[in-house]
Amino acid sequence: MSGLNASLGYFLAVVIFAASVRTLLKKWPRFGFILEFASSFMLVACWLEVQTIVEVGEWAGGLGPDVTLTILFVVLLTHGVICGVTGNPNVILLKFLQLEATTLPTLLSVAAQFLGAHVALLVAGYYWSLELTDMHMIKNLMARECSTSLLVSLLQGFFTECVCALIFHLIHLNLQRRHALIRVPLMAVLLTFLSHTARGYTSAFINPSLAYGLTFHCSGFTFTEYALVYWLGSLAGMILALLLHMGHIPRIFSKNLLYFQKTRFRVPKGDKGEKKKM
Template identity: 85%
Template sequence: MSGLNASLGYFLAVVIFAASVQIFAKKWPRFSFICEFASSFMLVACWLEVQTIVEVGEWAGGLGPDVTVTMLFMVLLTHGVICGKASGNPTLVVQKFLLLETTTLPTLLAVLAQFLGAHIACLAALYYWDLELTDMHMIKNLMARECSTSLLVSLRQGFFTECVCALIFHLVHLNLQARSALIRVPLIALLFTFLSHTARRFTSAYMNPSLAYGLTFQCPGFTFTEYALVYWLGSLTGMTLALLLYMGHIPRIFAKNLLYFQKTRFKVPKADKGEKKKH
């Protein structure tokens, strides 16, 4: 139980830090990319602790799978509430760019801030594990140098898994974007939890390039390029397909609708032959 209490304290500290940065950054809209930094930091830092509970807590702390799934859902739900529009997900930022909702420079700054937040979160987690507050964290500190990769299948299977999961996630996200946050945030958190838990024996379905970078790119088993192929290209491909299926085209690239033919709702009445002769 002490291990769980230490984890809850860690989660609380990360949430307070992220919320403080969000409040500070909202005063200067030009520096909105700082919100993406805080969002990515919170997501990666909390998920690293959830991953610790999954890997070690079951036999070192007596924490079962039901606890880890519940904690992951609560982390994602809290992240959605605290961070709001700052997703901490590069694919969602690129999606806004493709939808003409933002320009090039803000997109680049947001993506860079997200990866920086993920990197700082890894350093913060390592420092926390070094404190060895519980037996679980002591074991995790010893394991940190030889972490287990989340990619448990071949590159082809991994790419397909991330692509399909990202496709489902972004299709749902696009359909819910106009809904109230009271509906959207819990449903997105529930979907993310379900997909990640379902794909835990394949890629863990991160569907987030910066999250994957923070959680598994440092682990041995695959090269950086191979990880990027699965977790970056796979997620971006799934997002692009979702956008194409949802809208029929990608506004940033081409305006013509390739999938759906839009018919005019009202037909213009044709003039009678008798009227034409009078004129």
């Protein structure tokens, strides 16, 4: 339990930092990219600790998969309540493709998200180096030789991330106008389910900055190979989801390729008969 208590304190510190930044800067839309930094930092920093509990706690601390899944769900739910779906470069690019964001804010937001992921990696490394518990002492020894989350071939990994991103973004697009009380818990459940289901493949991060913080620094694959799976794979799934949802990609072309648009207004049959009598 001492390991979980230390982890709880770490989670609270990260959440308070992210929530404070978002509260202070929420009134200034010009600094929206800093909000993305805080969101990405919170998600990556917390998920790194969840990953530690999964890798070390399950065999060294006697924690079962039900505990780790519950912790992951609570982390995702908390992130959803505080930050929504921010902290994900694919969501920012989705808004750009939907003509809801311009080029410069999009680039700044994506850069801030990757910076937040990198800072989270540094902060987590420092936290592990304190060796507050046996679990963190073991993690600190393993930090230089971390195990990769990509456990299959590049083709299988690309397909896994693409399919998971397709499912995630399709549901996200259909729920984006729903009330937060419905949307946030459903998205947290979905992400937890996808991550657990794809644990033996890619872990289904569906987030380029999250994948960068969690597995790009691990040995086993090159940076380019990781980017092919976790960046291009999830990007392809996002584009397919947008195409299936809208029938076209507004930023690229306006013609609907999949669905026929019906006119909303129809002329009543009675009006046509009166015109003929006239």
